Amino acid sequence: MTSWLLALSAFVVFFLGYRFYSRYLAEKLFRLDPDFITPAYRQEDGIDFVPTNKFVLWGHHFTSVAGAAPIIGPAIAMIWGWGPALAWVLMGTVFMAGIHDFGTLWASVRNRGQSMGVIARNVIGPRALTLFLLIIFFLLLMVNAVFAVAIGTLFTNFPASVMPYWLQIPIALVIGYLVYKRNWSILLPSIVGLALLLGLVYAGTLMPVSLPEETAGYPATAWWVLIMLTYGAIASRLPVWLLLQPRDFINAHLLFVCLALVYLGVFVGRPEIVAPMLNQDLPDGTPPMLPLLFVTIACGAISGFHGLVSSGTTSKQLKKETDARFVGYLGATGEGLLAVAAILATAAGFATFSEWSEHYGSWQQASSQGIAAFVQGAGSFLQHLGIPLVVATTFMSMMVVAFAATTLDTGMRLQRFILGEIGRQYNLPVLSNINVATVLVFISCVALAFFADPSNPGAGGMVLWPLFGTTNQLTAGLSLLVLTLILMHLKRNYLLALIPCLFVGVMTAWSMLINIGNYLADGNVLLTAIGGLILVLNIWLVLEGIAAMGRKRAPEEMLDQGEG
Amino acid sequence: MGAIKRRWHQLNRFYDALYVTPYRRTARRAQRRQEDLFRLLVMSEALGIPNPASFYTLELLPFLMEDFHAWHLRMGMEHSPLEGMKCC
Numbered sequence: 174m175t176s177w178l179l180a181l182s183a184f185v186v187f188f189l190g191y192r193f194y195s196r197y198l199a200e201k202l203f204r205l206d207p208d209f210i211t212p213a214y215r216q217e218d219g220i221d222f223v224p225t226n227k228f229v230l231w232g233h234h235f236t237s238v239a240g241a242a243p244i245i246g247p248a249i250a251m252i253w254g255w256g257p258a259l260a261w262v263l264m265g266t267v268f269m270a271g272i273h274d275f276g277t278l279w280a281s282v283r284n285r286g287q288s289m290g291v292i293a294r295n296v297i298g299p300r301a302l303t304l305f306l307l308i309i310f311f312l313l314l315m316v317n318a319v320f321a322v323a324i325g326t327l328f329t330n331f332p333a334s335v336m337p338y339w340l341q342i343p344i345a346l347v348i349g350y351l352v353y354k355r356n357w358s359i360l361l362p363s364i365v366g367l368a369l370l371l372g373l374v375y376a377g378t379l380m381p382v383s384l385p386e387e388t389a390g391y392p393a394t395a396w397w398v399l400i401m402l403t404y405g406a407i408a409s410r411l412p413v414w415l416l417l418q419p420r421d422f423i424n425a426h427l428l429f430v431c432l433a434l435v436y437l438g439v440f441v442g443r444p445e446i447v448a449p450m451l452n453q454d455l456p457d458g459t460p461p462m463l464p465l466l467f468v469t470i471a472c473g474a475i476s477g478f479h480g481l482v483s484s485g486t487t488s489k490q491l492k493k494e495t496d497a498r499f500v501g502y503l504g505a506t507g508e509g510l511l512a513v514a515a516i517l518a519t520a521a522g523f524a525t526f527s528e529w530s531e532h533y534g535s536w537q538q539a540s541s542q543g544i545a546a547f548v549q550g551a552g553s554f555l556q557h558l559g560i561p562l563v564v565a566t567t568f569m570s571m572m573v574v575a576f577a578a579t580t581l582d583t584g585m586r587l588q589r590f591i592l593g594e595i596g597r598q599y600n601l602p603v604l605s606n607i608n609v610a611t612v613l614v615f616i617s618c619v620a621l622a623f624f625a626d627p628s629n630p631g632a633g634g635m636v637l638w639p640l641f642g643t644t645n646q647l648t649a650g651l652s653l654l655v656l657t658l659i660l661m662h663l664k665r666n667y668l669l670a671l672i673p674c675l676f677v678g679v680m681t682a683w684s685m686l687i688n689i690g691n692y693l694a695d696g697n698v699l700l701t702a703i704g705g706l707i708l709v710l711n712i713w714l715v716l717e718g719i720a721a722m723g724r725k726r727a728p729e730e731m732l733d734q735g736e737g
Numbered sequence: 738m739g740a741i742k743r744r745w746h747q748l749n750r751f752y753d754a755l756y757v758t759p760y761r762r763t764a765r766r767a768q769r770r771q772e773d774l775f776r777l778l779v780m781s782e783a784l785g786i787p788n789p790a791s792f793y794t795l796e797l798l799p800f801l802m803e804d805f806h807a808w809h810l811r812m813g814m815e816h817s818p819l820e821g822m823k824c825c
Contacts, residue, residue, distance in 0.1 A: 220765040223758075225758055226751075226754065418759075
């Protein structure tokens with residue numbers, strides 16, 4: 174099987190999904206109205222509510238939702254073979270992520286641009302908002318620890334990417350300064366910045382930076398985790414315009430360059446797939462594919478985080494309701510394309526099957542080294558375009574690190590806000606102190622990254638990945654439940670939202686039961702406690718759903734009917 | 738030549754919009770915080786806070802009148818809360 178055929182099939186499936194299914198959703202299910210006055214106009218304030226061009230909005234939406242997660246998930250799930258991973262990404266994107274992202278955007282637009290948490294409170298009840306905040310808290314807690322470990326792994330495996338990554342920071346600082354303080358237009362600085370960065374990738378290959386294999390009893394990866402979390406804590410204290418915004422912008426360029434180069438490499442080089450379609454010879458200790466596949470790949474198939482972006486910022490800027498199809502559905506499709514690229518890289522990026530097996534020799538190795546396998550594989554695709562392998566892998570590694578680091582910065586920032594919120598709610602003003610909150614966030618992330626897997630301190634955070642996936646899916650489950658209830662009260666075909674909702678609900682609960690069993694068997698108290706709490710949230714979600722279905726609500730309470 | 742220039746400006750505008758959109762809210766809030774601090778410095782005497790630079794900041798008051806009006810509306814006060822500052 175050649176990889177280019179798979180890539181082509183994925184393009185065709187996504188195209189058909191957009192052309193037919195999203196059209197059906199737009200016309201029959203959500204009944205988008207081009208004359209509906211969107212919150213961007215009705216509540217225009219120049220800050221949150223601003224009518225925005227749909228291409229700009231799609232760019233914002235897509236780059237906000239795409240990151241390291243749709244790469245890490247498929248790279249780990251490759252252990253079960255490329256067939257199940259690809260099938261889940263394609264079906265998940267077309268029939269679940271599509272309706273989830275598009276639907277949450279629509280629901281928010283029809284609810285005065287409110288966020289999913291507030292809509293859940295209106296549609297389900299006040300407890301739903303608490304449930305929502307708790308799920309988000311766990312999601313952020315895990316994403317920071319996991320991404321710090323992923324970065325540590327990449328720095329250890331690809332020391333050439335260390336220098337370009339760190340030098341990206343001063344480039345971003347200069348861009349931020351020029352745009353905000355000197356009022357420059359962003360186009361020229363971003364092009365120069367990108368060119369400089371690509372130059373640094375080459376320079377990095379000449380000057381690799383590695384830490385000693387072991388210092389004070391901890392491996393190099395553990396030290397990188399500590400350095401990255403310290404960086405995250407400092408970066409999250411800087412003004413957004415100074416570092417986060419310009420870096421995010423350069424990363425968006427990197428994302429498009431990476432996607433284009435990977436697919437171009439696939440079509441030019443036409444590498445053969447060496448990974449098995451269905452891995453019959455699973456290493457001992459690999460959890461069952463059903464249901465773990467569905468939480469290992471969350472972003473890239475269906476991810477609750479997208480609903481937060483859809484209803485958080487995108488819905489407040491939608492010019493026309495009919496743009497929701499383009500922005501929401503195509504945003505999900507873009508992420509699906511990134512996940513397919515990760516599958517292709519880890520399935521066809523190796524010369525032989527034995528080389529592939531080295532990366533996927535055990536479940537623990539797949540979890541911790543999956544991301545390195547992606548970098549290696551994608552680097553080999555770029556080689557077909559005449560780029561030397563070491564430069565290509567450095568580029569890919571730096572790109573994934575940059576994505577993960579930006580998420581780390583944002584994640585630590587958001588967690589600080591949540592702590593402040595909890596402080597205000599429970600009369601603990603000390604939590605609202607920005608320095609105290611930052612230190613608390615830092616300590617909790619370090620504790621999780623170091624003690625999640627006591628046998629592998631500092632490098633064991635990847636065992637959290639299935640828990641991260643589960644929490645992410647739970648967020649999606651809650652949003653889909655809200656959508657189902659809205660559609661049910663409007664007497665429309667709610668099954669299109671209910672089926673994905675039940676699917677993610679069942680898969681997450683099942684996965685959690687298996688995971689908790691494993692944690693108990695290993696005697697891991699921390700993970701058993703976190704897993705138990707997430708399972709409780711899962712059961713809570715199901716009970717809320719059942720209770721809400723029985724309540725009678727008028728359609729006007731569900732959404733803004735518009736004046737048109 | 739004119740067409741190229743127009744396209745270049747168009748591209749610049751598109752890029753600026755892409756850059757600003759995701760962070761508009763955060764940037765505006767940060768700006769507002771800075772403006773609030775400036776407003777406090779200028780009007781500190783009116784609030785009973787001694788200001789050694791009041792000789793200079795007094796001159797700025799007329800320029801802040803419109804801004805002050807927008808501020809008290811934002812704070813949920815229909816009319817000016819200060820005795821000496823009647824903007825509406």
